[in-house]
Amino acid sequence: MEKISILGFILAILYFITELACNGHTHVDNNVQSKQKALIDFNSGLKDPNNRLSSWKGSNYCYWKGISCENSTGFVISIDLHNPYPRENVYENWSSMNLSGEISPSLIKLKSLKYLDLSFNSFKAMPVPQFFGSLKNLIYLNLSSAGFSGSIPSNLRNLSSLQYLDLSSEYLDDIDFEYLYDIHSEYFNNLFVENIEWMTDLVSLKYLGMNYVNLSLVGSRWVEVANKLPSLTELHLGGCSLSSSFPSPTFVNLTSLAVIAINSNYFNSKFPEWLLNVSNLVSIDISDNQLHGRIPLGLGELPNLQYLDLSLNVNLRGSISQLLRKSWKKIEVLNLAQNELHGSIPSSIGNFCNLKYLDLSFNLLNGSLPEIIEGLETCSSKSPLPNLTELSLYYNQLMGKLPNWLGELKNLRALYLSSNKFEGPIPTSLWTLQHLEYLYLSRNELNGSLPDSIGQLSQLQGLGVSSNHMSGSLPYSIGQLSQLQCLYVSSNHLSGSLPDSIGQLSQLQDLDVSSNHLSGSLPDSIGQLSQLQELDVSSNHLSGSLSEQHFWKLSKLWYLRMDSNSFHLNVSPNWVPPFQVNDLDMGSCRLGPSFPAWL
Missing domain, CATH: 3.80.10.10 (Ribonuclease Inhibitor)
Structure with missing residues (x-):
């Protein structure tokens, strides 16, 4: 009887093990071990001087720093190892937390990986790994400012699910780029593209960031390629060595495009008026180029435009009075500095209820500022330019007295009016602006x-x-x-x-x-x-x-x-x-x- 009981117990155990195997538990355990080993292999290739990955130990990799897993399966879906320091601390702390070394192809074993962020690290002059093109479930890939160099591999075309691709160094636009490059050149991407046609296979792409990637070999093909990406909403190609005339597509299909930033290139042509047909545009930045000719008045009628920067083109012309009389329904940032705008600022500027930043410096503006401004009834606050925080009009030929309504700009933080011909006393109302941080009125004819x-x-x-x-x-x-x-x-x-x-x-x-x-x-x-x-x-x-x-x-x-x-x-x-x-x-x-x- 006792022998029968023992035999029954053994049979029960065998049955239980068989059931587990049939239900895939053994496979799951093997999968877990495989994913863990892939991450350990990946970690072993990295140099981590500050021990950022100290939590990468034990069997529960879903709790390792920078790793995220799918709740139901435990599969790795995200690796986020970007340098944690924000750009304002880049001088002091950037290099102290960077990862470097080699990137192991063991990541290919993470079949469910959707999100990979290695930005702002220091993979010193190594090429973008070819095997990234095999991570076919990737939705998000961010390698910006991570020190990669060489030709961007064309097999990234296999990432048909990719929605976000950033290979740029864009985070350094507003700090001392030359200083940092001299001291820490290993952190800066030195990438180029020989042929951009492969990007047309990225049919799910919504965000493309390639600032400071050398596209000089691409020529004008970048527009046609972008035109074939049906979901593209943001295009960032600043400082890419694009030159000659601004290309025009044969048919504008950029119906989803909301943001285009192609600043700091060498375009020597008129403003690309085909952009006026892209009604979803929210942001346009074509600053620091060599555009010439007239600024099209149609820009002021784009129904969703919030941000426009055409500064530093030098030879763009236009009447500021005509430009500012357009509707500009949603405009928040308007930067037309360092061009050849002429005329006087119209009183209709009061209609710009959402405007936060206006820069018209280094132009040929003349006349006086309007004594009163129109359209106060159109803004809910019933006050002039209620959201304006910065107004820059320096280096023009403006004259006359400073109007009292400047002191009614209650949210103003910066007022730059230097190098004009303003006269008379400074309005007493300016001394009541509680949020004012910068007030520059030098090189005028002011008294008092x-x-x-x-x-x-x-x-x-x-x-x-x-x-x-x-x-x-x-x-x-x-x-x-x-x-x-x-x-x-x-x-x-x-x-x-x-x-x-x-x-x-x-x-x-x-x-x-x-x-x-x-x-x-x-x-x-x-x-x-x-x-x-x-x-x-x-x-x-x-x-x-x-x-x-x-x-x-x-x-x-x-x-x-x-x-x-x-x-x-x-x-x-x-x-x-x-x-x-x-x-x-x-x-x-x-x-x-x-x-x-x-x-």
Whole structure:
């Protein structure tokens, strides 16, 4: 009886194992082991100096950092190993967290992989792996700013499910690209395309980012290829060495295209008017090219356009009055700087209820700003340009007085009106703009004085009124500008003494009060400005003794001009200042007990 029970137990166990095998559990276990080994092989080829992948151990790979799995099967669907530091920390932290080394073809075993992000790492000058073309379930592939070089493999055409492809270095557009390239060139893609025809097989592609990929061998074929991608919504080809005339497709089929960015190339032609037939366009960037001829007025009628940048083309022409009288229903960013726009700004600009950024600098605009603006009833706030945060009109030929409505732009953060012919006083309403961070009015014909109410601009970081006819004294309330980094008031008629409150400007980096009629002594509190890099008090009527106290905390100072005053330097012979200036002019400053070695 006991033998029968044991036999029954063994038979039951065999039955259970057979059932598991029949139901695929053994296969799943093998699959798990296969996926785990593939990831371990992949990891073994990587160099990880900061141990970012320290969690890659144990059997439960779905919990490893950067790995995501499908809940029902446990299959790996995502590998996200992008460098985690954002671009604003790129100088200090970028290289500290990068991965490098070799990319193992073991990834081919991850048959369910849909998402692969290796961006902003350092695969130093290695080619894009050919086997990526075998990852046929990929939907998302991001290799931007990861240091790859060479020809982009044409077998990527096999990725027919791919919706997002980024091979660019676009994240470096707004920082010191040349500096970083010299110091960390291994992080920059050095890719090129010999033949772009294979991209027409990427029939699911929605996003294509190839900024700074060399497309000079492609010629004009890029337009026809893009025209054959029925789902394409974003096209980024900035800095791709595209040249000659702007190609026109025989038939515009880009019905889904919302974003086109082809800036920083060498197109030498008229504006591509076929873009006016792409009604879904939300963003157009053709800045920094060699476009010429007239800016088509039809741009202002594109029903969904929110962003337009045609700056830095130099030879684009147009009447600003005619352009701004179009509807521009949804426009938020309008940058037409550094072209040949002419005429005066119309009062209809008030209809731009969604406008956040307007840059018309470096053009040929003339006339005065409109005293009043139209269309206030069209904006829900009933106020002019209610969303405008930045207005740039510098380097034009604008004249007349500054209108009071500038002070009604309640969300304004930056106002650049330098290098024009504006006259009269600065409207008092400007000193009530609580969000204002930058106010530059230099090189005009403005007069009047800086009022005590300037202290209300608690967010102000930069103030420039140099080369005007300003008079009066610097108000004591200027010391309340705790965020101020730059103060430029040179070449005016300012008089009186420098207020001691200047020493409260703990963030101040540049101070230029030269070429005025300032008198009295230099405040000791200047020595408290530990962030100061440039100090120019030359060509005034300042006098008095300069002591060690005046230079106490100025360790970052590299530019110092104090000539054409009547200072008396009174420091001990062996005193060494905390700074090392590259540009020093003490003028005819009378020396103290002996000649200091640092002068």
